[in-house]
Amino acid sequence: MIIRQAELADFDAIWPLLREVFRSGTTYAVDPAISKDDARVYWMAAARATYVAEGAGGIVGTYYIKTNQPGGGAHICNCGYIVAPSARGQGLAGRMCDHSQQEARALGYTAMQFNFVLDSNDGAVRLWQRLGFAIVGTIPDAFDHPSKGMVSAYVMHKRL
Amino acid sequence: MIIRQAELADFDAIWPLLREVFRSGTTYAVDPAISKDDARVYWMAAARATYVAEGAGGIVGTYYIKTNQPGGGAHICNCGYIVAPSARGQGLAGRMCDHSQQEARALGYTAMQFNFVLDSNDGAVRLWQRLGFAIVGTIPDAFDHPSKGMVSAYVMHKRL
Numbered sequence: 001m002i003i004r005q006a007e008l009a010d011f012d013a014i015w016p017l018l019r020e021v022f023r024s025g026t027t028y029a030v031d032p033a034i035s036k037d038d039a040r041v042y043w044m045a046a047a048r049a050t051y052v053a054e055g056a057g058g059i060v061g062t063y064y065i066k067t068n069q070p071g072g073g074a075h076i077c078n079c080g081y082i083v084a085p086s087a088r089g090q091g092l093a094g095r096m097c098d099h100s101q102q103e104a105r106a107l108g109y110t111a112m113q114f115n116f117v118l119d120s121n122d123g124a125v126r127l128w129q130r131l132g133f134a135i136v137g138t139i140p141d142a143f144d145h146p147s148k149g150m151v152s153a154y155v156m157h158k159r160l
Numbered sequence: 161m162i163i164r165q166a167e168l169a170d171f172d173a174i175w176p177l178l179r180e181v182f183r184s185g186t187t188y189a190v191d192p193a194i195s196k197d198d199a200r201v202y203w204m205a206a207a208r209a210t211y212v213a214e215g216a217g218g219i220v221g222t223y224y225i226k227t228n229q230p231g232g233g234a235h236i237c238n239c240g241y242i243v244a245p246s247a248r249g250q251g252l253a254g255r256m257c258d259h260s261q262q263e264a265r266a267l268g269y270t271a272m273q274f275n276f277v278l279d280s281n282d283g284a285v286r287l288w289q290r291l292g293f294a295i296v297g298t299i300p301d302a303f304d305h306p307s308k309g310m311v312s313a314y315v316m317h318k319r320l
Contacts, residue, residue: 157299
C-alpha cells in the first residue's frame with residue numbers, strides 16, 4: 001500500500017469511495033445528492049492537495065488537505081479522509097492522517113483542524129484523539145443524521 | 161434607518177464597507193487583498209440572502225445569511241455583519257443581528273453559528289453574548305492578527 005498525491009485522472013477511481021460515503025448522509029456535511037462534478041470540485045479542485053492510498057487492487061483510500069480559513073487563518077489546514085469499505089478496519093485512516101500531518105507540515109501549516117466530526121462517529125473521534133487531536137468545540141444538534149436524528153459535532157484541533 | 165434585502169446594484173455601495181474591513185485584516189478571515197469581484201461572490205453570490213442598513217446618507221451597514229454546512233448541517237445558518245465607520249457606536253450591529261435572527265427563522269433555520277469570532281474583537285464577543293450567543297468552541301492561535309500576533313477564535317452559537 002502506498003500513499004501518493006492524486007492526479008486528476010484518479011478521480012474516476014476516487015468517486016465510488018466518495019459516493020458511498022456522501023450518499024449515506026451519515027458522516028460528511030455534504031449534500032447526499034452531490035454530483036460527480038461537484039464532488040470533484042469539493043475533493044480536488046478546492047483542495048490544496050489530494051492523495052490516494054493505492055494497493056494491489058487499486059485505490060482504497062483518499063484524503064484532501066485544504067487551507068481552513070483564508071487571510072489571517074491560513075496557517076491552519078483542514079483534511080477529510082475516506083476509506084473504501086473493502087479496506088476498513090486495517091488502520092488506513094490513521095495511516096492517512098499521519099501522512100497528512102507530514103504533508104501539511106511540508107506545505108507550511110502549523111496546525112490541523114477538523115471542523116465537523118459527528119459525535120455519532122465514535123470510531124473517528126477516538127482515532128483522532130489517539131492521534132493527538134483535542135476537542136476544542138462542540139456544536140449542539142449540528143447534524144441531522146438519517147437514523148439517529150440530531151447529533152452534535154466536534155471541532156478537533158492539533159498543532160503540527 | 162431601514163434594513164432591507166440588498167439588490168445586486170447595491171454592491172457598489174456595499175463594497176467600500178467591506179473593503180475597509182477586509183483590507184485591515186483584523187477581524188475577518190478573508191484575504192486582505194481580495195478583489196471587488198471576489199468580495200461580491202463572498203458577500204452576495206455565495207449567500208442565501210444579503211441585507212443593507214440604509215439611512216438618509218446611504219448604506220451604512222450590511223450583513224449576509226449563509227447555510228453554514230450543506231447536507232445534514234443545513235439547518236444552521238451563518239451570518240457576517242459590517243458597519244460603516246461613520247455609523248459605529250450606535251447599536252447598528254445589534255440591530256442587524258436581531259434582524260438577521262428573524263430573517264433566518266423565516267428562512268427555516270433553527271440555529272445561527274459564527275465560526276470565527278476573534279477573541280481580540282472584545283466588542284463583538286460581548287455583543288453576541290448579550291444577544292444570547294454562547295461560546296461553544298475556542299480555536300487556539302487561529303488568526304494571525306497584524307498588530308496582536310496570534311489570537312484565538314471562538315465558535316459562537318444560538319438556537320433560534
